[in-house]
Amino acid sequence: MSLKQLINGCKQNDRKAQSEIYQLFAGKLFGLCLKYSRNYQEAQDNLHNGFLTVFNKIEQYKFKGSFEGWLKRIIINTALQTYREKNVLNLVSEEIPEEIDIEIDDENISLDYLLELIQGLPTRYRLVFNLYVLDGYPHKEIASMLSISEGTSKSNLSRAKVILRNKIELYQLKKNEAL
């Protein structure tokens, strides 16, 4: 069955089509969830809620633009929703350090460790970092998605990067010492 047929099947609420769509995209989308969540459990919750939204709103997908992109947007929105619900208090916009280029050594860094680092970031830093660096959203859009100012978005990004660099450097240092 083609993707289009599967999508149409989902629109008819066909359980088999839904299952196949899930099988096709669960891997990618769960990866996405892992990056946007604090931990494995939260990622699972987001994937669960995200897929439910997908199947409930699939009639709104009119085959314009890529289906995967549509799915990703829903998953990201689900993750942001979790953030909005939990984050009642918003920080006042912070001082912006200039955008800095941070360079590090890319040796000896495992993917798992990088994921751990991302998940360890404060929630908003994590979201901004993901949205900007990994999923290519501009600051302006991020600002409106998270209901923060563009400045805050930039500042959060820089802080996130500093945290990441420090941790990576520490990690590499320890590793080299161990050798």
Next chain:
Amino acid sequence: MGDKKNIDRIFQEKFKDYEVFPETHVWKGIEQELVKKRKRRIVPLWLRFAGAAAILIAIISIGSRFYNTNDTKNNLPNTISNIDNSEEKKDSKKEQQQDKEKSNVLPDKIQTEEMLITTQQESDQQNSTIQHVTSKNVRIQNNFNNKTTNNDIVEVKEVFIQQKTTGQLQDKISNHSEIAEQLQKIDKKHIALTDVEQPTKNQKKDITKEILEQENIEELLETKTKKWSIGSTTGPVYMNSLKGSPIDPSLVNNSKSSEVSLSYGIKVNYKFSDKFSLQSGVQNIDLAYATSNVTVSVSSSLLDQSNTNINFNIKGATAQVVSSDMHQSQASEVSQIPFRKISPFNNSGSLYQKLSYVEVPLEAKYALTQKKLGVNLVGGFSTYFLHGNAISINSSGNNIPLGEASNVNDLNFSGNVGLDLNYNISPNLYINTSPMLKYQLNTYSENSGGFKPYFFGVYAGINYRF
């Protein structure tokens, strides 16, 4: 040492094709929710085809019930998809119940002992003592209830008692002594007591007792999950109108009277939650309404025009109806009543209109109390399908059929409000009575002199829960 790289680039490259397949239970969770969602979506559909669907479901449910009586779980179509869940719940409830019993028995030692003694002394005696035991048992159960926080268990236990009271007498005796034994087992003192009185039987009974207990609990939980009920509904219905005439505007001022007639049918009830349920069904209803002091005549010219046999009901003919009530009407007050069929006639007397409908109600029920006697508020609407329509004139004791009224809609609706009182005879059976007021919305298609009938009925029935 590797090359220095921009941190963005490192992350981007590493996560470029990042895929992690989630654990299988995630999909199961999603699938379960999807099943639930679909079930929710059935409701509006059900509403749309209100009566028809309800009847169909009722028939299927009953059919499948008789079809495989052994497999009780499958009898409830609405629970099929949730079997996993409910079984888990059952298990946990069993555990909870056992825990509760353990923790609650100890403070109630005195009462337990009392009951224990009475049970053992009296269980071999006459039937009259059984009730005594039962009431004691109830008291003890109530005692549990006060301390039990879990409402489900409370209900289950209440049902448990009810089942007992309706069961066979012999079963009662054995069951009650079983309960006593249970309590004994938990309390060491009691074990000592039974050891004296029943030195050999205990061990044997331990196993059967536990099996019986488990079966009982399972049964109880099933009663609790019974969502459907089906029953009869019968009652006198009285039709009246605030104003107007059902026949013709010219007869508005004639004196009119209504007859009490009977409505009967079947009713299906589906319980959504503890508080809300939806009921539907099919009922037959006959309405009779009399307009007195009327003269009806069919002129010969009309009959000539029709070119047909003049003996009986001539289609499309019209009759002249004149009010002969001298207080209000003059000779000029002549109108043509749109009869569909009429036989040649010229007489005066009372006009009887009789309408028969198949009524399909769809009503929501909200429970105010849910004790043994339940009080519910009922609101909803009914759809009526006309199947009998006759007008006759009653003159000096003779009833002569005239034909059919053509201003009556084949399909009409009413808004319903009322109360529903029900009384549980057993977990499966309850009787109910329900006074209802039904206000007709569009009984008459044409000018009917502002006749807006309502009827008041007191329905009663016996219902079976499954």
